[in-house]
Amino acid sequence: MGQKPGTLTVRPGAPTPRLFLMAYDEEGCDEAEYTGRYDELLTAMRTAPERKYWLDVRGYGDLPLLERIMENFNLHPLQMEDVLGDYQRAKVEVFDDNRLFLVSRMTEFTAELDIDDDQLSIFTGPNYVLSFQDDYDDCLEVLRNRLRRTNSQLRRQSIAYLAYALTDVVLDHYYPTMAAIGDYIEELEDSIFLAQRERRLLSRILQVKKSVVRFRRLVYPERDKIAEILRMPDEVMPEEMKTYYRDCYDHAIQALDLAESYRDTISSLVDLFLSDQSNRMNEVMKVLTIISSIFIPLSFVVGLYGMNFQHEDGHGHVMPMNMPELYQPWGYPALLVILALIVTGQAYYFWRKGWLSNND
Amino acid sequence: MGQKPGTLTVRPGAPTPRLFLMAYDEEGCDEAEYTGRYDELLTAMRTAPERKYWLDVRGYGDLPLLERIMENFNLHPLQMEDVLGDYQRAKVEVFDDNRLFLVSRMTEFTAELDIDDDQLSIFTGPNYVLSFQDDYDDCLEVLRNRLRRTNSQLRRQSIAYLAYALTDVVLDHYYPTMAAIGDYIEELEDSIFLAQRERRLLSRILQVKKSVVRFRRLVYPERDKIAEILRMPDEVMPEEMKTYYRDCYDHAIQALDLAESYRDTISSLVDLFLSDQSNRMNEVMKVLTIISSIFIPLSFVVGLYGMNFQHEDGHGHVMPMNMPELYQPWGYPALLVILALIVTGQAYYFWRKGWLSNND
């Protein structure tokens, strides 16, 4: 902050850059790692200008090297700042007339219910694609395999197609992320009605909501990026490439649709959770009410016959006489019958109200 | 995922394709099933190029056959991928200048409160319509009957009209879906106030909400598709066809309006449900409060007269004398009267507060 815009800085702890070069043409594909041998890499690219190249830089832990790359490939410092910065929305920029600078965000749904996202920055050139990522692992292996395959369709296509394929692979990777979220939501759905639900279930529901919202925010710019590509003039983006990007656009829309529908589901989950919470309170109250309503009156009745009303018999003796029912042989049994009737009556009342069943 | 875009795959378990051909002109309509005899079908179409054809492919379980169709009818792999994929939003594409690729989604409201949707993909050609669906059953029988009818208006119309009629039939089919949802919502509305309402009523309400939202999401692209058709230049979509599509557009808008109003109704149902839940708790609390408030004070009073306060009479005898009211003949009756007064007073208080009636 407060630095000159375009000042390059690398986050501390970034891994040492590894340089991978795939050189391919219709006949075949050669790949090699040039880590630490950047000059050899440049030489390799220059000696066979008729081939197509994918130069993949992984790890940003060597600023001078990155600055050399920037100069050799004629990148703008502000672009490089976007590459190295810790967060850049998906976007596309045209520079040097027809070259493209594409930023995509690769997502993963982690065990902490979070969206982990990495940035893939791509620069196109006349016969190469230059990609940057700050991690050794990525989701691009499927693409490399397609290049390596004998008889690969991909190798026959233009370099613009490779840039497209990289964009498309990242987009395709949104589906497993969404599927993982979807599975987790279903799990949450089941948890709500468990008798012993987890104390922080709502926290988890809301955490997933956060992830879905975050995901949506990552994909929106992706969609806008592709929409911008579709609006580009034909000399920058030829019509036949646009057909492919149109397909990408459909995928982005569908990922957003899915995210939107997850959001709705999670809202419903929150409603369900709160209603169930209220239900549980209701159940607690019912137990209290049923037991209290039955036994408090009973206690009164037995208390009544525990009173010490007596009368003096004229001989100085105090005789319990005021409550004649106490002295009848049938008194106690009769009382027990009355108590049983009270209990039965109340039980009937509660049963009719549906409080004895569990369903509400 | 990770596959080359435009790579065709068929979902496992897709049924074997059945091929139906309806050949028609003003005079009449011949229909035949060519399942397993694709070449004969092609021959049939070629021998009478002056007729109009509706080739209906149902079931995707034979990829090589589908690829042959793709080549014969000059379809783009990406289009075919949209046909075979498991989800493609309604859309329209113009290709080969004036041919149309139309995707519609057919809906059904299932007993599981879900929206079941199938895809209908249509390609138009100079004298044919080619339709794909992955199911033997569909909602297009009404249209076939219109073609079969003696004196059919439909047979006199252009092939573009057939494509329109297919789109229209799918749109018309949204109304029974919505009607089924509407009926179900009314049923839910009645369930809320039942004494013994179902334990998972809210789940069901929210499930229907999900369906309505899903339906809306299916119909929005349908509306956009038709709006796009209405904006097409006259050489692609002649003005007289647009009159018909304008009618479709109105129907789509009205389906969306209905979905919107269902959403509102369901929101209200959720409010009602939660308020009623709170009401039920209230009722439980009232029973507890009324019974406790009446009997706890009574218990205190009878407990009072169960105490053993006594005094020594000077002769070493302990005499109960401190509580003179205990020794009066009127003591016990008087107490009963007092208790009755307490009960009456409280009952009056609760009655005035409206707690004895059921209405809140």
Place this chain on the structure above:
Amino acid sequence: MGQKPGTLTVRPGAPTPRLFLMAYDEEGCDEAEYTGRYDELLTAMRTAPERKYWLDVRGYGDLPLLERIMENFNLHPLQMEDVLGDYQRAKVEVFDDNRLFLVSRMTEFTAELDIDDDQLSIFTGPNYVLSFQDDYDDCLEVLRNRLRRTNSQLRRQSIAYLAYALTDVVLDHYYPTMAAIGDYIEELEDSIFLAQRERRLLSRILQVKKSVVRFRRLVYPERDKIAEILRMPDEVMPEEMKTYYRDCYDHAIQALDLAESYRDTISSLVDLFLSDQSNRMNEVMKVLTIISSIFIPLSFVVGLYGMNFQHEDGHGHVMPMNMPELYQPWGYPALLVILALIVTGQAYYFWRKGWLSNND
């Protein structure tokens, strides 16, 4: 459904069409009912082509007649389908170059808290307005009276003005509908705080909400219709007529504004209702708490002195001696004083907390 678009059907039970013709010019206005004498009506219109005509068809129960009208007045089957269908949003269409097809919806707020709406379909012609409605009663009588009046301004105006006046009368009729809703909302507002509020008050509130939302949905297309009229080229809609429609537009906006503010009010009512429901629970709980908190401790105290702790006096006599306070003459009065102090203390505590007053 599944029918050819443009196939006319009439809802079962539609009343027999009644045909009313008002023929007018600056000098005067002749009106007659031609029910069952459609040919005479046509003759009447043809014999005096210099006059202006309002042909008002009420009731759709005679399809062949309606089809004859359709042909005589050169209407499109799809337009006629819109006239006869059970629901068509307000809209405007230009046809035959400068003729207009206008659909308006007339509303009424019923005793069932519902919006009752009927459709008024209008076709303009060179010297006539043709209106259709499926009901004998309508809200257009005010307009007829204006035509009948000696010295009527309306009779001097063009036929386009009559179409405008019909649109305007329907719009004007929205205000009594809204006023009825407004009155009802105020009634609901008062009901919320009644001691004995109705059991299904919330249902009613939400029912009114539904009506307001429905009303809004009816008026939105009305506004859009007028906006479309205002954007029409001058040869279709002359500038001087637009001045009048601009006034209509303001009215539609204000009706929508009012509906919007009703929606807000109803949202507030729901909040108030729920808060009051919670309040009532609170009150119930307070009664329970106050009575229990006072009498449960008292019961304990009197229970304490109802215990049978005794001791043997050495002569085989069991003497109650362990609880000396029981044998003091001041024992019982002292206890009563203590109980009174407990009650007073708690009453003071509850009073300070504000639980004894009714206001929360």
Place this chain on the structure above:
Amino acid sequence: MGQKPGTLTVRPGAPTPRLFLMAYDEEGCDEAEYTGRYDELLTAMRTAPERKYWLDVRGYGDLPLLERIMENFNLHPLQMEDVLGDYQRAKVEVFDDNRLFLVSRMTEFTAELDIDDDQLSIFTGPNYVLSFQDDYDDCLEVLRNRLRRTNSQLRRQSIAYLAYALTDVVLDHYYPTMAAIGDYIEELEDSIFLAQRERRLLSRILQVKKSVVRFRRLVYPERDKIAEILRMPDEVMPEEMKTYYRDCYDHAIQALDLAESYRDTISSLVDLFLSDQSNRMNEVMKVLTIISSIFIPLSFVVGLYGMNFQHEDGHGHVMPMNMPELYQPWGYPALLVILALIVTGQAYYFWRKGWLSNND
């Protein structure tokens, strides 16, 4: 309703029109009331056409007079209807080429927590501004004072500037309205946590919300009006005037911003209110729970020792012998100790749970 559009009616009880004329130029300003002397007023305006005039009509209780003004100043009946009607949104209309018809709404926040709004209608002419309001009092006095001031800047400006100044004064008057609402909201904020909060506090909160929403709805058209002015061609609204209106636009936006932030605050107040309501219930329940939990077990224990278990001693005497602890001298004290331990234990439990403190 049902009247010819453009028919003028005046609300019953409108005050008699008072006519004020301010005639000014760079040198000075003459003002006079011409109530009842309209012809003199006209004469005055005609005799010095080089001066600028502000004719201010207050009160609509004389329809013929208003109709004469309408004719003399060449106003359209529909415009006059907007002036006299009971509600017209803020708007601007251009008529007679370059004349403006401006409607503004003046607001006030009343003691009934309502927004009181009056309409100010302004017509511009070559050398005059004609303003209408249905009330003798207004918020324009500040402007009159600026005209009266010696060396007034305002007098040097064009007549268009006067129209602007009138619009600006009304806009400026929104701030005290908003400030009054803001103060009231702060008062409400404090009321929520009062121990003895008012019974209808929520009603009041929601009433203020209604006012804020209403205010917003008044100001939105005001903003749109000014935006429309800013888009006017230079011959209608010269660029130098637009600079001033741009300032107005900023003010309108800021008033809307403020209204928006009040709405948020009120939403938060509702949340706080409901949470506090729930809190209060919680507190009630805690008191009940603490007292019941302590004394109900105690009552059981003392009840236990109130039982009459006895045994026959073989001599026909019934001796209380089954419960030996009753006959020990330490029995009673021991029991008291046990009871005290129970109370202490529970008190410790409740204290640890934080139920004895008041904070939640």
Place this chain on the structure above:
Amino acid sequence: MGQKPGTLTVRPGAPTPRLFLMAYDEEGCDEAEYTGRYDELLTAMRTAPERKYWLDVRGYGDLPLLERIMENFNLHPLQMEDVLGDYQRAKVEVFDDNRLFLVSRMTEFTAELDIDDDQLSIFTGPNYVLSFQDDYDDCLEVLRNRLRRTNSQLRRQSIAYLAYALTDVVLDHYYPTMAAIGDYIEELEDSIFLAQRERRLLSRILQVKKSVVRFRRLVYPERDKIAEILRMPDEVMPEEMKTYYRDCYDHAIQALDLAESYRDTISSLVDLFLSDQSNRMNEVMKVLTIISSIFIPLSFVVGLYGMNFQHEDGHGHVMPMNMPELYQPWGYPALLVILALIVTGQAYYFWRKGWLSNND
């Protein structure tokens, strides 16, 4: 209010203006404070017109001085009013053809959970930037240091770049504000589940929400301002400057994104708070229910055996005989066993329902 637009007033208590001048070119940078020596400052600027100047006015407490600056630098009174007013949204205006008037708002998140914002107003000129702020302290020191640095890039850039750098520094300063809010939100998140949570926690949550909303409202116009700059014609804003502003635009969008996600988090916090509040009530109710359900029935049982049912033995003696179980030696132990069974049964029931654990 009611003042002539463009009338300058200064808030009472504004600090005396301090005038700072930084004069720089590629070679170096001279800075001096000219407080109280405005004329010298002007002279300094005029004597070296080939250098670039940043004139920084801090404090508005001297209106005549400000008016002199306004005249010397040819500023419009309405612009000056925006500078001095207490609140002006971020905006950009072009004046005198290519000069810019830029308003930015500098934010800070205070300990009172409020957003403190100050205004930075910038005017560009051919070789100077004129900045105004009403405070001695600011967040521009980083920029000054960049100017002072030997070999400063900034000094080589055009004066337009300095204006950009000022805008950028303010934007950069949004991040610490957001970070402070983010930290605070995390703190709140932890507080919710504390056993003894603060009484006014919800107030604090809602206060932060207010700040976030406020921040968003501050940044939206900032974004719009930059978008407007990006749309400016090249003669006002050269393309190479736009590259930098595009970077600013990304930053503004990301600040808004962050604010949006904070808003979501806070909404979730409110949900969590309310659910936890309900949970706490639930827990209170469970304690009440468990204790009452266990001891109220027990009290009834012991009350039963405290009753005084007796019978006369024929000798005038009243003998307790009706309840034979009272006279069995095993009576009391048997009863204790029964009581223990009741307790065990209930405890088992509550344990199975999960009420004894703490987790819900």
